Amino acid sequence: MTARTSPPGKPLTDRIRPEHPPYGLADYERHGGFQGLRAALKMAPQDVTGLIKAAGLRGRGGAGFPTGVKWGLVPMGAEAPKQKYIVANGDEMEPGTFKDRLLLEGDPLQFIEGMLIGGYAIGASVGYIFLRAEYVLAAERLRAAMRECRARHLLGRNVLGSGFDFELHLHTSAGRYICGEETALISSLEGKRAIPRAKPPFPATAGLFGKPTVVNNIETLCNVPHIVHYGADWFRGLSKCGDGGTKLYGASGKLRHPGAWELPMGTTVREILDEHAGGMRAGLKLRGFLPGGASTDFLTAEHLDLPMDFDSIAKAGSRMGTGTMIVLDDQTDVIGMVRNLQMFFARESCGWCTPCRDGLPWGEKILAGLHTGRGQPEDLDVLRQLTRWLGPGRTFCAHAPGAMEPLQSALKHFRVDFERAANRGVPITAAKTGAQT
């Protein structure tokens, strides 16, 4: 195969060949690999950051924070601390989300290249990959890729003779959802409990081991080599909306072809579900969907024509999150689904703050009751209250507010289901007096 001349339309997955092992270093380079790094090493670090800003790359971990802006917060220059870190957040534990795994298993070198460029841009000489424990294959492939890079002076001292030193370490997590929260991730990396931290100080000034640190999602970093190689305008051009680039969208649920696809940012929900996932399975109708993983608000059929981008989904009252949808059909018990989600969130609470630690299990227990015919009318009041008590600002981090998003939207969109379940049980007062309803 010859080196590519024209830029790819789907840069992230261009080199990924399903059912095949990823390219080794030689093949990777033959397919345009490390062009971005080579270009970056010739630029001033701040110019790399400027390029990422100009490209409109927004973080793919869920919050959509502009990546270039994040890098720009890191102190640079002679006064800045000597030691800085870049950390890749590969703790992908959001239910329904499997995009980073696909990227790491399919093209680990692309990710490493992004990491190197990120490290160069912020002046970090050490990078950590924080990887979900279950991603055994990804870990294996990353290790192999890192070995190759070290042998070819792409990692270690004096990368490609540029004078830039970069050590990369792979750390596999012990398996907590909260490690996806960047400050909890840092705590965990330091060997402490995975508990989120108060801000300020922000990681950009005092993160890992107290040093300036940038934490980026895997998919975010995978975009970086291409932006540097092909330019900001090209990257913006890939998108159908204001945010640059493509997006790895995913869809799960009772669809004909659940999966993940790299599509232009801003592709509509309908196109993803109908054209790529093949629509609902026979006999099923779409009742609702979580647009970006378990911690986002339900949207319904009326939102199918929305473009999947950060701002459009936010306007509809939800979040694009990781861009990996979970679809609810009309035959699946919505309470069972929400119960399942709340069970997950309750289990994954780090236990630091009261509303999250003690509120999520209460919600879970109520939902279990509703789901198994032991609901009571008062239950819905408590659930509604929980969605307020565990809302933004009330808790230490975004875990519980995220957990409340599917619950509060389910209570709104699927009220009938909940009311029916709540009135199925025998009220305490009636039971006490011996009355039967």
Added chain:
Amino acid sequence: MTVSRKPPQAGIQIDGKAHAVDPSRNLLEVALELGYDLPYFCWHPALGSVGACRQCAVTQFKDENDTQGRVVMACMTPCADKTRFSLAHADAVSMREAVIELLMTNHPHDCPVCEEGGACHLQDMTVMTGHSYRRFRHAKRTHVNQDLGPFVGHEMNRCIACYRCVRFYREYAGGGDLNVFGAHHHVYFGRASDGMLESPFSGNLVEVCPTGVFTDRTYGESYTRKWDLQQAPGVCHHCALGCNIMPGERYGRIKRVENRYHGALNGYFLCDRGRYGYQYTNADDRPRRARLNDAPVAAEAAAAQLGEWVAQGRATGRVLGIGSPRASLEANHALRALVGDANFHRGIAAGEVACDDLLVQILRQTPARLASIREAESADAVLVLGEDLLATGARLALALRQSVRNVGFAMADAANVPRWQDHSVRLLAQETKSPLYILGPRATGLDDIARRFHRGRPADLARLAQEIVHLLDYTQPRAPGLDDDAIHLAHDIATALKTAQRPLIVAGTSLESTALLQEAANLCIALDKAGVAPSIALLPRAANSMGTALLGGGDTDAALARVEASEVDTLVVLESDLYRLAPGARVDAALARLRQLVVIDAVSTATTAKATLLLPAGSFAETDGTLVNHEGRAQRHFQVFVPGDTDIRESWRWLQQSAPAAGVDFGDTLDALIAQCAGANPALAGIVDAAPSARFRLAGSRIPRQSHRSSGRTAMHAHRDIHEPRPPQDADTPLAFSMEGARSGAPPAEIPIFWAPRWNSVQSVNKFQHEINGPLRGGDPGVLLLGREATAPYYARPAWQAAGTLEVVWLYELFGSEELSARGAAIATRVPAPYVVVHPDGAHGLAQGRRVECSSDGLRWMAELRLDETMAPGAAGVPRGLPGVPAVRAGAALRVEAA
């Protein structure tokens, strides 16, 4: 937490009311200080804010027009200028109630059988938020409890996961064996497995825990509700720091000791010796009846007999008194006045007298500030000379553990992170610590935070200190015979001290080395000359070592010499066990030469067993008296209860009551004796003001020792007598053995109970503080006695001698070295058997753990051999005061042989 107060510069509004506050502080502490009742759990005044419990929710408004506001946590919110807050806003009120309702989903309904009940911060906060009806109808999570040893009980089902315990135990006190395990609502606070809590500060968990997870096990074994305890302000008798304690009594027994806040001393925390050392007061084998020639004698007759003997002795000059550094100033003074100045000895051996006298002289003549415990916390460079603080002054060790955080606070200041943002400050500091250097005979429990340490015999440590003095002031001679490592270390230390803003030198008498004390003094002189303002903390051994040093008197060796020379008919021993001060054979022989031995003591000792006349003395809990701590602070402690049907009375009262027969008049009250003591000793003139006198009245009333909820007054004694007895009358203090009287606004030295409406737990102390972490309203108790004299010149050095044979170096145990505390049941389980520590190179083939016979100056005793790489070569570490370890001399040659 280090306090850094700025003048109020921010105007904030709380529910429409304007307040001028320090903008760098958080709203929770400001609100509490202003008198608002804002509930909280995870915040602790000494631990700072972490935002975990979400209990202190308030509403903060964006601007003048904002009516919605947003809920914020007061503990995490700085009081920026012009901010409007509301505690009463509906969102904040409902959030605070919600947090309690959520906490209660797992908290059991066991208040009636919980030891915390009635003194529980969680109860108080629950009532404060208004939550009362439980809607949660599901199963609660449950936990297995652990056996954490003799001090602390564990009931994890009550846990509300505020994280205070681990924050105190690990982050504040440096403990490693208590941790938080698990996640979500199963978080578990305990040890990896059952076992004794290792931290010497474990007892503070009882007060740090806002509910009944960690409870005082000694209290639980003979439990009484807080409101039924009779309490009086106490001062800890178990080392020289003078931490303030709050002992509580019921049915004639001390039930527990709690911390009594003192802004300059112990703050919120005690060491476990201080908290659990009280149990000896309840021991069955205490002397309770006066005995003459081993037969009971009426108390009045006993006092008269003492007076008669003293009178004879005064006439013939053949009477001698031995006082005690664990007895009150009043008792020591009375004995001294009875037997005459020339016949009074202090109850410590010659070596310790020399050290104590030198220590007082240094403190009077040093250019350094005398550091209180709190001031030690703010030091930014510390040198510890010879003291194993975790055993000789544990609360000070805890303060030094905070001092190493000062560089972190400076980093936080630079990063604009408020000092109260505890986790953020720790995150910024990471492992960076302010310098702490420890020079001692072997490893200490503070070495983990020390920048560097050095081990040597006392003379070697003094030599290293001399080198530091030389480096600070080249006019001073270099130390002889140091190796390169030691010289480099001296350079490091000199640089750290010279470049610090608030350097602190800590030393003491524990090694009985005057050379070390002198070098501590020399260091302060050199630092002062170098333009740095140093502080100094010098620790004597016992609770009233300073007081007795200020009072003066000879040593026990001289006293025994006079007895041995048959110059004495009557020896009066006050609260001293001679067998701890001199070899047993010598004491035996000396006592045999007496006509009568009078012993006044609260505990049964080898000496009381020999008494012709034994007068049972009150323990700290049964007496009033004055002690002087390491910084020269005179503090009064108050009688908690009047022991029932016994002859027990204050030592000074025995002496007072015997005085008329001896032709001496001490008056008949404590105040009269205090006045005499102050009048007779100019150095002690200030003690009159250590606390208000017995004439003091609060709004015309006495201050009750019992709570207003005290119950069972009429029933307690009904099994003996159905008539309600008249409560004992207290002629000596303004406190009353009663629940009646005035409470509010009691002078700080005479607060018997920390309680405020709606605040039934120890957290109520915030209502008594002038500012959070600051002094009590009305000022911290005590009077600083040490007048400053002109700065002394450098002390000259004795000729240094290289190590010869193995020499005795005292080691100390937190549990065991102090006589009284080691007698309590709980602490006794922690007292080790006699041992001797030598460096493996000096073991001559003897194996670790081997039973060996030690001999020194003709004394022989058995011990377990411990080989310790950190022990100074040439030194044999002998644990002072442990049962089975005789009174050998520090520095004496010691032989260790296979038994």
